[in-house]
Amino acid sequence: MAPVTEKRSAERRAVEGELAALVVLTRAPGIGLRSVRRLIDRHGGASEALTAARRAAPADLRALRRGQRVPTARTVRALGPDGEKAARSLLREARAKGLRLAGYTDCGEAAYPEGLRDLPDPPPVLFKRGAGALDSERTIAVVGTRASSSYGLRTAYALGRELGRWGWTVVSGMARGIDAAAHAGALDAGGRTIGVLGTGHDREYPADNRELYRRMRSHGVLLSEFEPGAPPTRSAFPRRNRVIAALARGVIVVEAGGKSGALNTADHALDLGREVLAVPGRIDDPGAAGCLRLLRQGAGLVAGVQDVFDALGWLCIESQAPRSAEGSARAVDEPSGDTRLLGALSRGPRSPDELAVGLEMPVTKVLGGLGRLELEGWVERRPGGNFAAVRRRGGP
Structure with missing residues (x-):
């Protein structure tokens, strides 16, 4: 096997192991999602957290739950090899049903939504159907x-x-x-x-x-x-x-x-x-x-x-919509390319390349839209090649 192929195979095994560890920890009775997060954050990953949980004494597991009683026999069984085997079976089943997985430790086929990290008890694993990143x-x-x-x-x-x-x-x-x-x-x-x-x-x-x-x-x-x-x-x-x-x-x-x-x-x-x-x-x-x-x-x-x-605090063009190259005003409720550009720029200056990637638009279309909006006073060019929205009082 070629070195590159071996490396990719090892990376896939590591990702799968991490996802399986997340499932095992989630399923283990008596631990809870807050404790799962504490374990992962403390040990730097789900696989490491699972290893630590398997070695932990019952008193240590109870400490994770702040003194609450833990059904230790069931917990130990769930954390063991049979639990990991069942977890891997679940992952295969989910993928067979067309689902993509996103893990709290940034493993899986889908990106884990950053907003969920603000929760004290974020879901360790998400099952996702549908394309596109979550903004x-x-x-x-x-x-x-x-x-x-x-x-x-x-x-x-x-x-x-x-x-x-x-x-x-x-x-x-x-x-x-x-x-x-x-x-x-x-x-x-x-x-x-x-x-x-x-x-x-x-x-x-x-x-x-x-x-x-x-x-x-x-x-x-x-x-x-x-x-x-x-x-x-x-x-x-x-x-x-x-x-x-x-x-x-x-x-x-x-x-x-x-x-x-x-x-x-x-x-x-x-x-x-x-x-x-x-x-x-x-x-x-x-x-x-x-x-x-x-x-x-x-x-x-x-x-x-x-x-x-x-x-x-989002810039919204309400009383007058951006005009097309022909000079006709677009209806407010049409999500035109120019309107999407303005929406993206309302969050801060961006380069044409960043806009093209973020909006999934051709660079040529982005440049054309920026040119129109700049001429009409909706955006301004900044040093370094970035563009920014111009906030205008009383509407657009």
Whole structure:
């Protein structure tokens, strides 16, 4: 075997071993996700953490849980060779079902979302369906009640559609009601949307959303920390909510009663330092009680997509759209190449090459768009060849 081939083979084995170790640690009863993270961070990797856990005395394992009782016999068995064999079998099963894996220690076929590292209990392994990297800089969560009103559904759909048209990624939980409407709006606009599941990938829950699942598998991204086949459970959805909050720059609660699970997502967002926004509802509507409470507590008010962009400090061209080479104004809701360039530059100066890579656009198209925008005063050239957006008061 050639040296290069041997090296690649060794790298693949190391990655597979690391993924398997993450699964073993996740499955071990009595340890918990916070302890898994502490083990990995302490030892510098999942494989090293698994080795340390196998050698640990029961008292050491209990210490990881801050004195809580650990079922040591079951834990030891789960950490052993049989547990690793079962983990590797799970990885093969997941790939056979078309899933890509992302590990907390940057192993696997998919990139691990950076936002999840802000969690005290990040998922050690994510199962992903769909292409493309996840851009936390332009990802916003849109969530709300399952028992939504027609007003809530219209609002969630409109927000999802407008965010998608402006090149933002909409993340939600694939539940009926507000979640489903937000996903559908983004899909109908040709935008990106991420569905975070509270089950395994092969469980379409709720069954009402089968058509949405079909569309998401074709044009969106589906993420789950739960193994294939995992059923819906009461504890799974709060776990899902923390992932939704961590993936996004902010959370928009469209409609929520006083005890809605969407408020749990908002609580996670606050804990993580994310922006929390809410859509106002009627004061006599019980379904608006959660949103009104968030607004009283200081959440940003959302009456349209411009409010979202203002809250996040993102430059949005609203009153006048960039013009094409022929001089005709483009509609605000068209995610043109020039609009996408402006959106990317709103996050800071970029070179044409960086823009081409980040937006997956040909360099020639990027240069042409930058030239038009520079002539019209939307961008300026900086020393070193970078371009930056020009912020203009009162609209564009």
